Amino acid sequence: MNFKVNNTGVIMPPQAQYLSGTSLLVLQAMRQSLDLPLQQVGTGQEFDQLASHVTTLNLASKGLTVVPQEVFLLPNLERLNLRDNHLSELPDDLEHLEKLEVLHASKNQISTFPRLPRSLKELYLV
Numbered sequence: 001m002n003f004k005v006n007n008t009g010v011i012m013p014p015q016a017q018y019l020s021g022t023s024l025l026v027l028q029a030m031r032q033s034l035d036l037p038l039q040q041v042g043t044g045q046e047f048d049q050l051a052s053h054v055t056t057l058n059l060a061s062k063g064l065t066v067v068p069q070e071v072f073l074l075p076n077l078e079r080l081n082l083r084d085n086h087l088s089e090l091p092d093d094l095e096h097l098e099k100l101e102v103l104h105a106s107k108n109q110i111s112t113f114p115r116l117p118r119s120l121k122e123l124y125l126v
Helices: 021-033 044-051 071-072 094-098
Strands: 056-058 079-081 103-106 123-124
Touching: 021 044, 021 056, 021 071, 044 071, 071 094
Parallel strands: 056 079, 079 103, 103 123
Antiparallel strands: none
């Protein structure tokens, strides 16, 4: 591993792409669904490594006003919980979650819906 000395003289590992905001929120939910330890930081590389293993994602009660785009980077997602947020709509990209079977979207202010994935078997709105 290469190390660099920063402007304070501290030896630092190479710069990693650290996640913040909703990206980190989604990564935390991914870790939780895979029973991995929760941490305060995460990298894009970790996200990429875990993405194909996530089948369930719980984003309930997170204060979301939009569905994070990172959700659509999970190719094997089967269950998505968006319950009790502040969503007024679901994005069109939802249709592209080809393995999604269960969608919990109750306790939101959703008034319009996009096309839903053909694989969807259960939809909870109330």
